[in-house]
Amino acid sequence: MPGGRLTHQDRRDIGAGLAEGLKYTEIARSLGRPTSTISREVTRNGGPDAYRVDHAHLATGRRARRRRQVPRREPTAPADAYGRDPDAVRDFAEQLAALMVRTGVPRMAARVLARLITDDSGSLTAADLVQRLRVSAASVSKAVGYLEGLEVIGRVREPGRRRERYVIDDDVWLSAWMASAQKHAMWAETAQRGVDVLDAATPAGSRLARMSQFFATLSDDMSGGTATVDDALTVLAALRHAGAPLTEHQLATALGWPRDRVTGALLLTGPDRLTPEQLKALGRPAS
Numbered sequence: 001m002p003g004g005r006l007t008h009q010d011r012r013d014i015g016a017g018l019a020e021g022l023k024y025t026e027i028a029r030s031l032g033r034p035t036s037t038i039s040r041e042v043t044r045n046g047g048p049d050a051y052r053v054d055h056a057h058l059a060t061g062r063r064a065r066r067r068r069q070v071p072r073r074e075p076t077a078p079a080d081a082y083g084r085d086p087d088a089v090r091d092f093a094e095q096l097a098a099l100m101v102r103t104g105v106p107r108m109a110a111r112v113l114a115r116l117i118t119d120d121s122g123s124l125t126a127a128d129l130v131q132r133l134r135v136s137a138a139s140v141s142k143a144v145g146y147l148e149g150l151e152v153i154g155r156v157r158e159p160g161r162r163r164e165r166y167v168i169d170d171d172v173w174l175s176a177w178m179a180s181a182q183k184h185a186m187w188a189e190t191a192q193r194g195v196d197v198l199d200a201a202t203p204a205g206s207r208l209a210r211m212s213q214f215f216a217t218l219s220d221d222m223s224g225g226t227a228t229v230d231d232a233l234t235v236l237a238a239l240r241h242a243g244a245p246l247t248e249h250q251l252a253t254a255l256g257w258p259r260d261r262v263t264g265a266l267l268l269t270g271p272d273r274l275t276p277e278q279l280k281a282l283g284r285p286a287s
Contacts, residue, residue, distance in 0.1 A: 005060075006033075006037070006041060006060070008053075008057050010031055010033075011041070011053045011056050011057050012053050013027070013030065013031055014027055014031075014038060014041060014042065014051070014053075015051060015052070015053040017030065018042065018048050018051055024038045024039050024042070039091070039095060040091055041056065042098070043091060043094040043095050043098055044056075044059075044094070045059060045060075047094075047097075047098035047101055047102075047107070048098060048102060049101060049102060050107075089118060090132075092118065093111075093114040093115055093117075093118045094111070094114070096110075096114040096117065096118070097110040097111040097113070097114040098110075100113065100114065106143070106146060108133075108135065108139050108140075108142065108143040109143040109146045109147050111133055111143070112129055112133070112140060112143040112144060112147060112166075113147055113152065113153070113168070115129060115132055115133065116153060116166065116167075116168040117168060122167055122168045122169070122170070123156075123165045123166065123167040123168075124165065124166055125163055125164070125165050125166070126140050126141065126144075126164070126166070127163075129166070144166055150176065150179065151175055151176065151179045152168065152172050152175070152176050153166050153167065153168050153172070154166070154167050154169070155167065177222060178222075180222060181218075181219045181222035182219070184215045184216075184218045184219035184222065185215070185216070185219040187211075187212075187215040188211075188212045188213075188214075188215035188216035188219060189212075191208045191209075191211040191212035191215065192208075192209075192212040194208040194212075195208045195209045195212060231257075231261060231262075231264065231265035232265045232266075234255065234265070235251060235255075235262065235265045235266060238251060238254060238255060239251075242254075248262050248263060248266065
């Protein structure tokens, strides 16, 4: 029944659904259960990639026995000023961590990062993480080291105390993006050195040349793509405000930009972005 506990067969069906790559909603629909029931079941038992039917069934039985032995106290006050359910916050953090694991982040590092992201302060001590994740200090230390290597978290010392806090900046994703762009540039540079060693005329040298070009383009797009799009939007706004065609020289003078900056922005708004039909409708013949 929809409101009852999951049976062993239910868990087998969940495991089979995960193996087939089904979404939580699809598995829940087939079992006649709420999607939240399926997501909690999977999250509490290792996530989509580590879910094991028998282990999950035994672990649930152990949790049930512990609850019978120690009566659970209902919270008498909201967890914070916003009145949020602490269980729901924890469940979401674990779901977020499970998603990171699926993209290749080590599980403990993903759990640490998810807790920092979902904490209002964006800052936790090692003791906080040990308590909330119920893991060893060594596990937290290893996870923090991994995340620091990716430059997505930092650490600060509390004033007047020896204790450190691990912090996540609001611009963490931009920092991670730029760090990734730098790594792509390193790949491009290393591949180019290989071209010099192996000779671009050879099959291996040609392969490395394509590799270098790919990573160089990717790095350029990641490190400067957003600014170029912003410039293109500024040029479009200027043309709309002027209400008449302007030359590159006129745009550069009006915007106070170098000529090449205007040229780069116009490349994103050139006629090659339009179909022949669109060009014809705008009164310009197709080239």
